[in-house]
Amino acid sequence: MFFETVGNILERYGSMFLDGTLVTLYISLLGTIIGLLIGLLIGIVRTIPLSTSGEKNITPRFVLLKIVNFILSAYIEIFRGTPMIVQATVIYFGLAEVAGIDLEPIPAGVFVISINTGAYLAEVVRGGIQSVDISQFEGAKALGLSHWQAMLKVILPQTMRNIMPALGNEFIINIKDSAVLNVISVTELFFVTKTVKGVIYKTYEPFLIAALIYLILTFTVSRILRLIEKKMAGKANFVLTSSNLSADDLMFMEGKEV
Amino acid sequence: MKSENTNVNQDSISHNAELEIIRVENLHKNFGENEILKGVNLSVKQGEVISIVGSSGSGKSTLLRCINLLEYPTKGKIMFEGTDVLGDKSNQNTYRAKVGMVFQHFNLFSNMNVLQNCITAQVMVLKRTKEEASENAIKYLHKVGMAEYVNARPAQLSGGQKQRVAIARALAMNPDALLFDEPTSALDPELIREVLKTIESVAKDGMTMLIVTHEMTFARRISNKIAFMSEGVIEEIDTPDVVFDNPKSIKLKNFLRV
Ligand SMILES: Nc1ncnc2c1ncn2[C@@H]1O[C@H](COP(=O)(O)OP(=O)(O)OP(=O)(O)O)[C@@H](O)[C@H]1O
Numbered sequence: 173m174f175f176e177t178v179g180n181i182l183e184r185y186g187s188m189f190l191d192g193t194l195v196t197l198y199i200s201l202l203g204t205i206i207g208l209l210i211g212l213l214i215g216i217v218r219t220i221p222l223s224t225s226g227e228k229n230i231t232p233r234f235v236l237l238k239i240v241n242f243i244l245s246a247y248i249e250i251f252r253g254t255p256m257i258v259q260a261t262v263i264y265f266g267l268a269e270v271a272g273i274d275l276e277p278i279p280a281g282v283f284v285i286s287i288n289t290g291a292y293l294a295e296v297v298r299g300g301i302q303s304v305d306i307s308q309f310e311g312a313k314a315l316g317l318s319h320w321q322a323m324l325k326v327i328l329p330q331t332m333r334n335i336m337p338a339l340g341n342e343f344i345i346n347i348k349d350s351a352v353l354n355v356i357s358v359t360e361l362f363f364v365t366k367t368v369k370g371v372i373y374k375t376y377e378p379f380l381i382a383a384l385i386y387l388i389l390t391f392t393v394s395r396i397l398r399l400i401e402k403k404m405a406g407k408a409n410f411v412l413t414s415s416n417l418s419a420d421d422l423m424f425m426e427g428k429e430v
Numbered sequence: 431m432k433s434e435n436t437n438v439n440q441d442s443i444s445h446n447a448e449l450e451i452i453r454v455e456n457l458h459k460n461f462g463e464n465e466i467l468k469g470v471n472l473s474v475k476q477g478e479v480i481s482i483v484g485s486s487g488s489g490k491s492t493l494l495r496c497i498n499l500l501e502y503p504t505k506g507k508i509m510f511e512g513t514d515v516l517g518d519k520s521n522q523n524t525y526r527a528k529v530g531m532v533f534q535h536f537n538l539f540s541n542m543n544v545l546q547n548c549i550t551a552q553v554m555v556l557k558r559t560k561e562e563a564s565e566n567a568i569k570y571l572h573k574v575g576m577a578e579y580v581n582a583r584p585a586q587l588s589g590g591q592k593q594r595v596a597i598a599r600a601l602a603m604n605p606d607a608l609l610f611d612e613p614t615s616a617l618d619p620e621l622i623r624e625v626l627k628t629i630e631s632v633a634k635d636g637m638t639m640l641i642v643t644h645e646m647t648f649a650r651r652i653s654n655k656i657a658f659m660s661e662g663v664i665e666e667i668d669t670p671d672v673v674f675d676n677p678k679s680i681k682l683k684n685f686l687r688v
């Protein structure tokens with residue numbers, strides 16, 4: 173009886189479930205990526221030293237950074253301190269009523285997930301940057317690299333490795349929590365399931381299917397992320413090279429697994 | 431800029447022994463309330479090797495870190511090849527590139543292999559091409575006996591090997607002076623010799639060097655001068671024979687006795 177029902181649902185509404193699944197994946201992946209960019213940007217800005225010379229003078233740079241940091245902390249606190257379902261509603265309907273901006277549900281959904289994720293990842297990135305040993309920064313500075321060059325070449329690559337687990341976690345949370353975007357009519361998996369339920373007058377079966385799909389998504393993603401983390405940890409072995417290598421040989425080898 | 435890069439050490443240095451590379455005048459450094467450097471004066475001529483000795487906490491590291499601006503002096507003057515380093519803030523990264531630093535804990539970039547460690551700053555700061563940088567890096571990796579390890583990651587090397595790579599990385603910038611802060615203090619006893627030998631051979635090439643060390647016999651053998659630091663000032667500075675055999679101040683006598 174149960175399996176029959178499920179089979180019937182899948183047969184008739186399978187493509188709807190598939191579409192919903194794709195929307196869920198799309199908005200959570202895009203939202204996580206944009207959120208990461210926001211988080212990186214904010215994390216980087218918040219670790220700019222207030223003064224270049226170690227003096228604690230009140231320079232324009234100092235004041236500007238203080239103001240920017242205040243605004244960024246406010247953003248982080250607000251978006252971490254309120255439920256995403258409330259954020260989505262306020263942004264979607266608020267933008268429409270106050271500013272006359274009528275966003276399509278899917279872009280609106282991506283927007284909400286992005287800024288929500290950005291607020292979380294900003295803190296993660298800051299922690300990730302700060303957990304890179306200070307000696308890495310000093311080594312770079314002593315060679316004449318600027319703050320930005322050191323960030324780009326030395327600190328951020330190590331930060332990325334540090335934050336990979338948190339980033340993956342955030343992606344998985346977004347896959348699940350994007351369900352709340354049904355309140356602004358984003359046609360993601362949960363929305364689609366509700367629609368199906370409304371048509372067939374069955375309650376728990378469609379949602380059980382949805383649960384299974386969410387589980388498959390999150391499980392697969394977490395496996396893939398673990399592989400990526402392993403890859404980022406680097407090879408355990410290296411190969412001694414003959415000491416007569418020319419620079420050309422090395423250019424050739426560089427970046428390759430030898 | 432590029433033409434001056436090659437073979438600076440071997441050819442030009444030591445012919446002009448009166449040229450002053452580093453001049454420190456009345457240098458002060460406070461950390462909060464604590465005055466750590468209390469008016470240091472020091473002159474380092476081209477090709478000179480000066481070892482700085484003194485008890486723990488006397489300000490040796492702070493002095494070196496001030497000289498290459500990892501710490502910003504509270505007061506005083508640092509002249510480098512006749513220009514005032516603290517005056518012109520826009521050129522400080524260029525200045526740092528000309529003064530190499532070798533740290534107690536190596537400070538190799540853990541996200542890069544040995545070769546990348548040695549070329550990144552050459553490319554980013556000195557604007558050398560990757561080919562030029564690799565060739566130069568390999569030349570100095572050869573010198574320190576680490577050319578076979580271009581593909582290794584810092585984590586895969588012994589302490590002595592790491593420090594030799596760090597020395598090659600500093601040399602590859604073709605600096606006009608090198609600062610060493612206790613380069614062997616973090617090493618197992620059996621690894622100290624290989625690093626000291628490397629430093630000695632760099633000194634023989636005519637590199638201008640300031641070395642903070644506890645290796646007294648080594649300091650005596652390779653230095654033109656020994657500077658004894660105590661409580662934030664250079665208490666005595668003279669030839670190794672005078673400092674070790676005819677110490678003047680009570681503090682130095684006490685220091686040498688233990
Ligand atoms: N960033 C800092 N903030 C506050 N105090 C500091 C800082 N760096 C160093 N000090 C203090 O300055 C004093 C001198 O430190 P420094 O590291 O220069 O000594 P040192 O001569 O190198 O000693 P050692 O032989 O142990 O390396 C110490 O008392 C130390 O606690």
Ligand SMILES: [Mg+2]
Pocket residue numbers: 490491492611612
């Ligand atoms: Mg020290």
